[in-house]
Amino acid sequence: MSHLDELESHSIYLMREAFHAFERPAMLWSMGKDSNVLVWLAMKAFAGHIPFPVVHVDTTYEFPEMLDFRAWAKEHYGLDLIVWVNQEARARGIGYENNDPVTVTHELKTVALQQVLAAHKFDALITGIRRDEDSTRAKERYFSPRNSDFEWDYKDQPPEFWNHFTTEVGAGEHVRVQPLLDWNEIDIWRYLEREKVPLPGMYFSREGKRFRSLGCMPISKPVESNAATIADIIEELKTTKTSERAGRAQDHHERNAMQKLRAKGFM
Amino acid sequence: MSTLSPSTTPVPAAPRSAPSKPVSAALDHLNLVVVGHVDHGKSTLIGRLLFDTNSVEDGKIERLQAAAKAEGMEFEYAFLLDALLEEQAQNITMDTTRVPFSTPRRAFTIIDAPGHKEFLKNMITGAASADAAILIVDAKEGLREQTRRHGFLLSLLGLKQIVVAVNKMDLVNYDQKVFDRISAELGEFLGRLGAKPTHFVPISAKRGDGLIKASENLPWYKGPALLEALEQFRATPPIQGAPLRLSVQDIYRFDARRIVAGMVEAGQVSAGDPIEFHPGGKRSRVKTIENWPATAPGVGQGPVGAGRAVAITLEDELFVERGQIGAPPGDTPTEAHVFTARIFWLHAEPLKVGELVPLRLGTQQGEARLVAIQRTLDATTLESSTGPASEVKRHEVAEIRLRVRRPIACDAGGRIPSLGRFVLMRGRRIAGGGVIDAVLRDESASADAAGGSPAHRAALLGHRGAVLWMTGLSGSGKTTLATALEARLLRSGVLAAILDGDMLRTGLSKNLGFTPEDRRENLRRATELALHLADAGVVVIAALISPFRADRAMVAEKARERGIPFAEVFVNAPLAECERRDPKQLYKKARAGEIPLFTGIDSPYEPPLAPDVEVHTDRESVEQSLQKIADLAISLARPPEASVGEQGANI
Numbered sequence: 023m024s025h026l027d028e029l030e031s032h033s034i035y036l037m038r039e040a041f042h043a044f045e046r047p048a049m050l051w052s053m054g055k056d057s058n059v060l061v062w063l064a065m066k067a068f069a070g071h072i073p074f075p076v077v078h079v080d081t082t083y084e085f086p087e088m089l090d091f092r093a094w095a096k097e098h099y100g101l102d103l104i105v106w107v108n109q110e111a112r113a114r115g116i117g118y119e120n121n122d123p124v125t126v127t128h129e130l131k132t133v134a135l136q137q138v139l140a141a142h143k144f145d146a147l148i149t150g151i152r153r154d155e156d157s158t159r160a161k162e163r164y165f166s167p168r169n170s171d172f173e174w175d176y177k178d179q180p181p182e183f184w185n186h187f188t189t190e191v192g193a194g195e196h197v198r199v200q201p202l203l204d205w206n207e208i209d210i211w212r213y214l215e216r217e218k219v220p221l222p223g224m225y226f227s228r229e230g231k232r233f234r235s236l237g238c239m240p241i242s243k244p245v246e247s248n249a250a251t252i253a254d255i256i257e258e259l260k261t262t263k264t265s266e267r268a269g270r271a272q273d274h275h276e277r278n279a280m281q282k283l284r285a286k287g288f289m
Numbered sequence: 290m291s292t293l294s295p296s297t298t299p300v301p302a303a304p305r306s307a308p309s310k311p312v313s314a315a316l317d318h319l320n321l322v323v324v325g326h327v328d329h330g331k332s333t334l335i336g337r338l339l340f341d342t343n344s345v346e347d348g349k350i351e352r353l354q355a356a357a358k359a360e361g362m363e364f365e366y367a368f369l370l371d372a373l374l375e376e377q378a379q380n381i382t383m384d385t386t387r388v389p390f391s392t393p394r395r396a397f398t399i400i401d402a403p404g405h406k407e408f409l410k411n412m413i414t415g416a417a418s419a420d421a422a423i424l425i426v427d428a429k430e431g432l433r434e435q436t437r438r439h440g441f442l443l444s445l446l447g448l449k450q451i452v453v454a455v456n457k458m459d460l461v462n463y464d465q466k467v468f469d470r471i472s473a474e475l476g477e478f479l480g481r482l483g484a485k486p487t488h489f490v491p492i493s494a495k496r497g498d499g500l501i502k503a504s505e506n507l508p509w510y511k512g513p514a515l516l517e518a519l520e521q522f523r524a525t526p527p528i529q530g531a532p533l534r535l536s537v538q539d540i541y542r543f544d545a546r547r548i549v550a551g552m553v554e555a556g557q558v559s560a561g562d563p564i565e566f567h568p569g570g571k572r573s574r575v576k577t578i579e580n581w582p583a584t585a586p587g588v589g590q591g592p593v594g595a596g597r598a599v600a601i602t603l604e605d606e607l608f609v610e611r612g613q614i615g616a617p618p619g620d621t622p623t624e625a626h627v628f629t630a631r632i633f634w635l636h637a638e639p640l641k642v643g644e645l646v647p648l649r650l651g652t653q654q655g656e657a658r659l660v661a662i663q664r665t666l667d668a669t670t671l672e673s674s675t676g677p678a679s680e681v682k683r684h685e686v687a688e689i690r691l692r693v694r695r696p697i698a699c700d701a702g703g704r705i706p707s708l709g710r711f712v713l714m715r716g717r718r719i720a721g722g723g724v725i726d727a728v729l730r731d732e733s734a735s736a737d738a739a740g741g742s743p744a745h746r747a748a749l750l751g752h753r754g755a756v757l758w759m760t761g762l763s764g765s766g767k768t769t770l771a772t773a774l775e776a777r778l779l780r781s782g783v784l785a786a787i788l789d790g791d792m793l794r795t796g797l798s799k800n801l802g803f804t805p806e807d808r809r810e811n812l813r814r815a816t817e818l819a820l821h822l823a824d825a826g827v828v829v830i831a832a833l834i835s836p837f838r839a840d841r842a843m844v845a846e847k848a849r850e851r852g853i854p855f856a857e858v859f860v861n862a863p864l865a866e867c868e869r870r871d872p873k874q875l876y877k878k879a880r881a882g883e884i885p886l887f888t889g890i891d892s893p894y895e896p897p898l899a900p901d902v903e904v905h906t907d908r909e910s911v912e913q914s915l916q917k918i919a920d921l922a923i924s925l926a927r928p929p930e931a932s933v934g935e936q937g938a939n940i
Binding site for chain 1 (some may be wrong): 318334385389398411413418524538539541543544546548550552579582594596600624635649651707710712717718722
């Protein structure tokens with residue numbers, strides 16, 4: 023059994039445990055590479071039928087190409103897709119034109135997520151976060167409880183071992199289920215390559231640039247790259263030492279921005 | 290601060306190793322836990338490993354050096370780890386963290402488990418998923434409390450690949466005698482736990498001695514450097530040659546297929562294999578392995594090996610459910626009722642003898658009663674407590690005996706590790722974990738090949754059946770007390786049922802009247818029913834006037850013959866009081882001559898001469914009377930062996 027097989031099977035195990043344990047689970051989907059691995063794994067876990075809604079928190083600053091991909095993938099996988107926009111914040115004029123990236127991310131992602139969670143009474147959110155993305159994520163559990171204010175009590179996390187998890191929540195609480203926690207960036211690419219998982223084209227080099235990580239249009243910057251295939255990308259990652267989210271402005275706007283976002287409930 | 294002290298720190302320049310070539314995908318990935326006493330150098334070691342393997346982001350070292358210089362501090366390798374985790378700035382300390390690094394030969398993930406005592410749960414969370422461990426010990430300080438505690442837990446968690454790093458050798462002048470003494474002492478300690486470290490390596494994480502290659506400061510040491518020792522470890526391989534163990538997670542019916550989804554814990558499974566599900570033992574054959582996408586390369590009808598998630602369909606429409614384990618007929622897991630285990634307890638509230646505690650093993654869930662604590666162990670000294678204890682406190686390790694209410698399928702004694710270990714819950718949290726050492730022959734059920742023996746049922750229910758015979762005049766309060774008693778027993782987990790006159794007269798004895806013969810026949814039927822239910826494990830509360838001593842003696846005798854606990858309760862209230870109450874207006878009708886042969890009016894009531902309990906409902910509160918009867922019922926229902934084990938059923 024290869025490392026990828028091991029990661030795949032464990033992720034599938036986690037998704038099935040989540041589906042069994044919770045009454046109203048949902049899966050977050052951003053159309054990004056990790057998200058697409060998540061959808062792919064869910065298709066495998068449930069033998070070709072994802073038995074819970076897939077939620078896209080739409081900031082309204084999405085790349086048009088990503089929206090095309092969203093429409094295509096919804097049909098292709100037969101997703102029960104919920105698209106959610108924080109209309110209230112947009113009506114107030116919250117946006118990159120008027121606000122800093124941390125504020126926008128908080129309003130259009132975190133608050134939007136709170137809204138969709140409340141509207142659909144989800145008790146578990148399956149997310150695609152990985153430990154290697156950001157150092158604050160290094161401490162995460164596979165099943166990570168959040169209180170009704172979305173807060174993550176990282177100082178007193180429940181024990182988690184031998185494939186036993188926190189599977190019950192109180193009223194208003196939910197659990198973040200994180201099947202990709204053990205994957206790193208290169209595992210994701212190797213898996214995408216092995217499984218031939220469909221991806222948006224923006225990850226691949228066009229005119230010497232490609233996106234390594236995709237977020238909102240105004241704050242996602244491409245990196246210099248000639249990697250036109252997944253194999254090229256894997257070669258490139260072997261030598262790079264810049265961090266994956268270096269192109270994401272909200273992480274760097276101020277010191278510890280990521281930590282602040284996460285304490286408020288961002289993924 | 291700008292104290293520009295001349296730095297005497299060995300300033301790291303370029304990494305000393307050749308820049309690591311990335312590992313190939315084929316090389317297995319090793320999860321490594323670093324444990325040991327606080328301040329024995331875990332963070333420094335991890336920082337140094339990151340540095341020496343060239344696993345640090347460009348510019349990070351320089352930034353940290355500049356920062357340290359600006360603060361007037363000596364640069365320390367621990368900063369690397371700290372900075373990586375932003376721990377200093379954000380105060381998120383003391384949790385399990387994961388740090389990747391790689392050497393030309395393999396990829397590692399370090400699971401950093403903190404050394405502080407109260408954060409043991411994080412250490413266990415980390416170490417339980419590790420393939421190998423570095424147990425670090427300070428050469429100058431020697432073995433300390435957490436050195437031993439962590440060593441103990443590594444052995445309990447089943448970690449076999451352990452390397453001991455004797456750190457800070459520079460502080461003891463690289464003295465071989467110090468190294469030998471510590472190695473011998475720790476080796477002996479771990480040996481008593483059945484753990485045998487692969488290597489003892491002298492190092493100085495701070496100076497870089499003995500980490501990636503032999504150090505000239507340690508000329509007497511001929512073994513591998515730490516990294517070389519680590520590279521020899523293997524990712525925990527799936528157990529070879531074991532029979533199939535398929536943990537069922539769920540049954541899916543999203544379309545016409547009925548899919549059994551689960552994890553292959555051991556062995557392998559292919560279409561066409563006969564398969565038996567335990568507990569229960571239902572047998573079928575694997576019809577298909579379900580794959581998505583169906584045409585992907587490498588998918589087929591098996592074999593699917595250990596560690597893989599799988600979805601199968603069966604040839605027969607069996608009732609298979611989550612928690613069952615699929616196995617080859619003839620080589621199935623053990624179905625256990627009672628077993629011994631070694632556990633560690635993490636919850637602030639101690640685990641008490643008699644307590645009923647939720648248990649999870651694989652995907653099985655159940656409830657277990659802590660029957661006995663053979664001994665608790667002080668993990669630091671391996672001294673056992675004197676004799677049996679009554680509770681396991683936080684951070685204690687204990688040998689215990691558990692009885693599960695419904696049998697669980699398991700493989701004890703390390704045969705198939707994932708099916709021999711379990712967690713115990715407190716509320717929503719995992720409160721402890723343990724390893725099953727031996728499945729015991731269930732004493733209370735051992736007489737029987739026949740599964741349906743009273744003893745077997747008692748084991749299942751946690752109590753045995755009994756008959757509580759409440760006699761008294763109509764209106765004396767039998768029904769009131771019986772109803773309250775039934776509710777109280779059910780609340781405390783005792784299966785109880787009421788058998789009363791109205792129920793008999795409107796059903797089973799509908800064809801009978803009130804002549805002495807008919808009364809006797811009614812009583813015979815009531816007796817048979819009560820004894821049968823008691824045999825089935827029920828605590829029967831018979832609330833019947835049963836006016837004649839001879840009849841009641843006959844019931845008691847039959848119960849005695851069949852080995853069923855029996856007690857007579859006299860619900861005593863004076864006739865005048867009963868007639869005053871007259872809840873069903875029966876006395877009124879009897880006085881009017883509408884009911885012939887009514888007990889107390891024109892038929893005698895013979896009060897018991899020596900009842901087991903007598904309650905006076907005319908002068909006691911219901912609560913007072915109830916307490917006496919409930920105590921009696923509980924003592925009757927208590928299984929003979931459960932002198933300690935069933936204390937939990939106190940009311």
